Amino acid sequence: MTTIAGLxxxxxxxxxxxxxxxxxxxxxxxxxxxxxDRVDDELMRLKRAVVETKRDLETLISILRQRTxxxxxxxxxxxxMILDDExxxxxxxxxxxxxxxxxxxxxxxxxxxxxxxxxxMNDPYFRERVRDLDDIERRILKxxxxxxxxxxxxxxxxxxxxADDLTPSETVQLPRExxxxxxxxxxxxxxxxxxLARALAIPAVTGLVDxxxxxxxxxVVLLDGTNxxxxxNPDESTIRQFNDLVERQLELAEExxxxxxxxxxxxxxxxxIYANIHPGVPLAGIREQGARGIGLYRSEYLWLNREMEPTxxxxxxxxxxxxxxxxxxxxxxxxxxMLDIGGDKLVRxxxxxxxxxxxGNRSIRxxxxxxxxxxxxxxxxxxASAFGHVSIMYPMVSCVDELRxxxxxxxxxxxxxxxxxxxxxxxxxxxxxxxxxSAALIADxxxxxxxxxxxxxxxxxxxxxxxxxxxxxxxxxxxxxxPAVLKLVRMTxxxxxxxxxxxxxxxxxxxxxxxGVLWAAMGVDHLSMSSTYxxxxxxxxxxxxxxxxxxxxxxxxxVPVGSTAQEIFDACHTWxxxxxxxxxxxxx
Ligand code: PEP
Ligand code: MG
Numbered sequence: 001m002t003t004i005a006g007l008x009x010x011x012x013x014x015x016x017x018x019x020x021x022x023x024x025x026x027x028x029x030x031x032x033x034x035x036x037d038r039v040d041d042e043l044m045r046l047k048r049a050v051v052e053t054k055r056d057l058e059t060l061i062s063i064l065r066q067r068t069x070x071x072x073x074x075x076x077x078x079x080x081m082i083l084d085d086e087x088x089x090x091x092x093x094x095x096x097x098x099x100x101x102x103x104x105x106x107x108x109x110x111x112x113x114x115x116x117x118x119x120x121m122n123d124p125y126f127r128e129r130v131r132d133l134d135d136i137e138r139r140i141l142k143x144x145x146x147x148x149x150x151x152x153x154x155x156x157x158x159x160x161x162x163a164d165d166l167t168p169s170e171t172v173q174l175p176r177e178x179x180x181x182x183x184x185x186x187x188x189x190x191x192x193x194x195x196l197a198r199a200l201a202i203p204a205v206t207g208l209v210d211x212x213x214x215x216x217x218x219x220v221v222l223l224d225g226t227n228x229x230x231x232x233n234p235d236e237s238t239i240r241q242f243n244d245l246v247e248r249q250l251e252l253a254e255e256x257x258x259x260x261x262x263x264x265x266x267x268x269x270x271x272x273i274y275a276n277i278h279p280g281v282p283l284a285g286i287r288e289q290g291a292r293g294i295g296l297y298r299s300e301y302l303w304l305n306r307e308m309e310p311t312x313x314x315x316x317x318x319x320x321x322x323x324x325x326x327x328x329x330x331x332x333x334x335x336x337x338m339l340d341i342g343g344d345k346l347v348r349x350x351x352x353x354x355x356x357x358x359x360g361n362r363s364i365r366x367x368x369x370x371x372x373x374x375x376x377x378x379x380x381x382x383x384a385s386a387f388g389h390v391s392i393m394y395p396m397v398s399c400v401d402e403l404r405x406x407x408x409x410x411x412x413x414x415x416x417x418x419x420x421x422x423x424x425x426x427x428x429x430x431x432x433x434x435x436x437x438s439a440a441l442i443a444d445x446x447x448x449x450x451x452x453x454x455x456x457x458x459x460x461x462x463x464x465x466x467x468x469x470x471x472x473x474x475x476x477x478x479x480x481x482x483p484a485v486l487k488l489v490r491m492t493x494x495x496x497x498x499x500x501x502x503x504x505x506x507x508x509x510x511x512x513x514x515x516g517v518l519w520a521a522m523g524v525d526h527l528s529m530s531s532t533y534x535x536x537x538x539x540x541x542x543x544x545x546x547x548x549x550x551x552x553x554x555x556x557x558x559v560p561v562g563s564t565a566q567e568i569f570d571a572c573h574t575w576x577x578x579x580x581x582x583x584x585x586x587x588x
Contacts, residue, residue: 006228272331481572556568
C-alpha cells in the first residue's frame with residue numbers, strides 16, 4: 001500500500017478503477033506548409049518549445065528529489081535523454097527545413113517514426129519507451145500550441161481520472177456520471193480543473209507530481225479530496241477507515257443543510273453564502289447545498305469547446321435561464337461576470353497567442369478591444385435582467401479608465417435597447433472584480449464607478465505573489481493569508497465601506513474554513529463559492545457571533561510583526577479551534 005500526498009482540491013471521497021489520461025498525444029495536430037521565408041522562424045519555434053520542455057522536466061525532477069527524496073526520477077531522466085537525442089532532433093529539423101512542415105507536424109512525424117521502431121522490438125523495455133515518447137511528444141506539443149487541443153476522453157466505466165493536468169475544455173467534456181474523481185500531477189487548489197471539480201462536486205487531489213507514472217490503468221485506488229491523498233493498493237483496514245470518513249462527511253453535509261439559511265450566525269444576523277457556477281455544468285445540488293443566490297456566473301464557459309462565438313440569442317437564453325433559476329433561491333440574485341478569457345482560460349479562435357497570456361489582452365481588456373463582443377454580451381445580459389435580479393460584473397479591472405470606458409458602452413447599449421422597446425432592468429447593478437493588486441490599491445477611486453466589489457482571491461493571490469495559481473511548484477507562495485494579500489483585502493473592504501457599496505469574496509479561498517471565515521470577519525457582505533463547500537462554511541459560521549467575528553478579525557493583526565503566511569494561518573486556525581471545540585470533526 002502507498003499513500004501519495006497532494007493538495008486537497010475538492011472535498012469528497014472516491015474509490016474506483018483509474019483511467020490514465022495522457023492528453024494531447026492522442027489528438028490530431030495542425031499540419032501545414034511553412035512559407036519559404038518563414039522556415040527559420042519555424043525552427044526557432046521548435047527550438048523554444050524543446051528548451052521549455054527541457055526546463056519543465058528539470059524542474060519536475062528537482063521537485064521530485066526535494067519532495068520525496070526518492071531516486072525514481074529515472075523515468076524523467078530518460079525523458080530528458082530522449083529530448084536530447086541528436087538523431088531525433090536532426091530528423092525533426094529535417095522535416096521543417098526540407099519538407100517545410102510546421103513544427104507540430106514535424107514533431108508528430110518524428111514521434112510516429114520512433115514509436116513504430118520501438119513497437120517492432122521484442123524487448124519489453126523498448127516497448128515501454130513508447131509511453132515515454134508519448135509523454136515527451138505531448139509536452140512539446142503543449143508548449144508549441146500554448147494550450148491543449150481539447151482531446152476527447154473515451155470513458156466507458158465509472159473511473160477516477162488520473163492525468164498530468166486537465167484544461168477547462170477537457171474537464172467540461174467529461175461525462176459527469178462516469179467521473180468518480182480527479183487526481184493530477186500538476187495543478188493547484190485554484191487551477192481551473194480544481195474549480196470545475198468543485199462545481200461538479202467531484203472530489204479531486206492535485207499537485208501529485210508523478211502519479212500518472214505510478215498507477216496502472218484499471219487498478220483500484222482511494223481518493224481523499226478532503227485531506228489531499230491518493231492511496232494505491234489499499235489494505236482492508238485502510239478501506240474500512242476510508243468508508244467511515246465517507247459516512248461522517250455525508251452526515252455533516254445533511255446536518256448543515258437542515259438548519260437556518262446558509263451563513264446565519266449564532267447571534268442571528270448573517271453573512272449570506274452564494275454559489276459560483278459555470279454554465280454547462282449542472283445546477284443540480286446548488287439549492288440543496290443551501291446557496292442563497294449565485295455570486296459568480298463564469299460566462300466564459302459559454303465560449304469553450306465550440307468553433308463559433310455564442311450569439312446574442314444563445315447568450316440571452318443561457319443568462320435568462322440562470323436568472324430564473326436564481327430567482328428560486330432565497331435571496332434570488334445572480335451576478336453575471338462578463339467574458340473572462342485569457343491566462344489559462346483560452347478559447348479557440350479568439351485567444352491570440354501571446355508570450356505572456358496572464359499579463360495580456362484578457363478579460364475586460366479583451367472586451368474593450370473587441371467592442372462588438374462586449375456590446376453583444378451586454379445586450380444579452382441586459383435582456384436577461386428583465387427575468388430576475390441580475391448584476392453585471394467586469395473581470396480583471398486594473399484601472400479607472402476601464403470602468404469609465406465600460407460605462408460609456410453600457411449606457412449606449414442601454415439606450416439602444418430602450419429605443420427598440422426591449423425590456424431590461426434600468427437599475428441594474430454593475431460591479432468590478434478586485435483581483436489585480438492595482439485595483440485594490442485604487443479601490444477608493446474605483447468605488448465611485450460601481451455598486452459593488454467582488455474580491456477574486458484566486459487571481460489576487462496569484463498577481464500579488466507573482467505565483468501562478470496552477471503551478472504546484474510555487475504553491476507554497478500561493479497563500480491567501482500572506483500579509484500582502486491581507487493588506488489588499490483590507491484596503492478593498494475599507495474602501496467599499498467608505499463608499500457605501502457592497503463587497504464580497506468570490507475566490508475559492510471563501511470556501512476555506514479558516515480563510516473564508518476570516519473574510520467574513522474582516523467585513524465582507526457575502527461569500528460566494530463552489531456550492532459543495534457551502535454546508536461546511538455555513539456550519540462554522542453558525543458557531544460564531546458578531547462579537548466572535550470582530551475578535552477573529554484581530555487575529556492576523558495581533559501576530560508578531562514579520563509573521564509568515566503560514567504563521568498567520570496557524571494563528572487563525574488555533575483561535576477558531578479554541579472557539580469551536582469540535583472544529584476538527586467538522587473539517588474531518
Ligand atoms: C478569482 O480570480 O478569484 C475568480 C473568482 O475568478 P476566476 O477563478 O474565474 O479567475
Ligand atoms: Mg479571476
